[in-house]
Amino acid sequence: MSSKLFLGHRLRRLRRDHQMSQTDMALSLAISPSYLNHLERNQRPVTAALLLKLAEQYEVDVRSFAANGGSAKTGPDALAEIFSDVLLSDLGVPRYELVELANNAPAVADAIARLYTALKEAARNPEIANAGDVRSVVTPENWVRDYIQQHRNHYPDLEAAAETLGGALSDPLSMSEPMRRRLKEAWGIAARVVPQAELGNVSQLYDADRRQFLISSQLRPENRTFALAYQLALIEFADVLDKIVAEAAPPDEGVRQLLHMSLANYAAGAIMMPYGRFLASAEQYRYSIDRLCGEYGANVEQVAHRLTTLNRPGARGVPFFMLRVDPAGNISKRYAGENFPFSRFGGTCPRWNLHTAFQTAGQAVTQLIETPDGHRYFTVSRTIDRPIKTELGASLLAIGLGCDIRHAHKLSCADVYDLEKAPVTPVGPACAICPRIDCAYRATPPAGRMLAVDRTKKTISPFPFVS
Missing domain, CATH: 1.10.20 (Histone, subunit A)
Known part of the structure; x- marks a missing residue:
């Protein structure tokens, strides 16, 4: 180890996350409680041997734990x-x-x-801020996104339940029919496709009084399958979902409902793509999204999202990160893998070709990128269709999926690259915090840096600054 690692705060957070005393954790690591106490107080460095024990006992990613604090939400x-x-x-x-x-x-x-x-949020919606309840300016999507990120988008209880159910319903032709039968035979719920006009502005609806599950005829085939899986998850896993939501303690009913829906969506994907079989397929097909779509009757977004959830201890997949954006750059999904430096309050770097995907609809666009801290990632971006067909046009979204370059050799789409010699695109987080000087794409000057503008010359970057 080239330098000493003082990771007391991370050890303490890990121990508290597992609700353990110092004595209990020390026993699991075969060290003395007093030594653990010294480690937590940064009076002793963490050794390589101890890092390996942590990886073995608590399934922590050594590199991530040593680099950026693991599960901390705000880095x-x-x-x-x-x-x-x-x-x-x-x-x-x-x-x-x-x-x-x-x-x-x-x-x-x-x-x-x-x-x-x-x-x-208060600046964006002053009428909400003036309502008197400060909780109203904590947006539901941010609360839920933080919760999901804190749990690394993996829920063992849901995975176990979904793997059992998904395995029982598995059908090489289509899972739709087995799921439809399950709803009818086990729960007395009839599922049927109806014209969009019957549903108004919703794409699926469970009518509890008539025991009917109605699916819009305008939903694409893969999304109809997902709708059936979602409804099954709500019913089959009601106790598990309620328990997770109760333990999460959302601040209000709106956030509670959004979290419940997000977890049910997660479970629906897990039913369609049961963990063990899906991970084996992903490794067999070398993470080819198209082949996985064909294998599981899923669409690109469903498979990409599922790839971000493969965090089961002892059976982890490639740790992917994922973004979903619209043509205007609005981010509607964001799942971080390992330590990719997403901008939490801004957009994406214009040098990352995520937005280029809109110019090559339906094609995969790959890229090697390097963040300011020197970490390199392999990324693939492509457009996807919105779940439901509309007459409004502009139906495309784009997703970006990526992983640390050390995993890229596992991906079939990276075979065309010499990963040691291929050109790398420097990218950064939001412009306001990006330290790169010579960037022609810089939209704003970096905060806290003195500008180095000289009226007698123009630089590559519109906002040169003192490094």
Whole structure:
């Protein structure tokens, strides 16, 4: 190990996440409680041998744990983005202080992020902010997104239940018919496809009084299958879903419903693509999305999303991150794998070819990218259709899926690259916190940096600054 690792805050957070005493954790690691106490207080460095024990006992990713604090919701990059805001940028808070805050007081860092998120939402919707209930400016999507990220988009109880049910319903022709029969025979619910006009502005509806599940005729075939899986998940896994939601303790009923729906969506994907079989297929097909779509009767987005959930201890897949955007750049899904530096409050880097996918609809666009910290990732971007056909046009969305370059050799779409010599595109987080100097795509100057504009010359970047 080239340098000493003082990871006391991460050890303490890991121990508390597992609801263990120092004595219990010390026993599991075959060290003394006093030694663990010294480690947690950063009076001793964590050794390579101990990191390996942590990986074995607690299924932690060693690289991620040693690099960025594992499950912490608000890391230094997110704090840097907050403190780059014009309201705070004049304070000039150095990065080492943000690192210390994220590492040593993660709950405080999360509180700052929540307050900042509420401030941004209040500026966007002042009528909500004036309603008197401060909880109203904590947007449901952000709360749920943070919860999902905290759990690394993996729920063991749902996976176990879905694997049993999905295995029982597996059919090489289509899962739709077995799921339809299951709803009818086990629960007395008749599923049928109806014209969109009968449903108004919804795409699927469960009528509890008539025991009918209605699916819009305008839903694409794979989304009809997913709708059946979703309804099955709501009924079959009601107790599991209720337990997870209750333990999450959402702040209000709206967030509770959104979390419940998100978890049911997760379970629907797990029913269609049972964990063990799906992971084996993914490895066999070398993570070819098209082949996995054909194998499971799913669409590109469903498969891509499922690939981000393969975090079962002892049976992990490639740790992917995923984004979904519309042509205007609005992000509607964001799942982080390992330590990819997503911008929490902004958009994506224009040098990442996620948006290029709209110009090559239906084709996969691959790219090697490098973030400012020197980490490299392999990414693939492509367009997808919205779940339901409409007359409004502009039906395309784009997804970006990627992983650390050290996993790229496992992907069939990376075979065309010499991963050691292929050109790499430098990318960054939001422009306001990106440290790259010579970037022609920079949209805003970096916060906290002095501009180096010289009226006698023009530079590649519209906002040159002192490094």
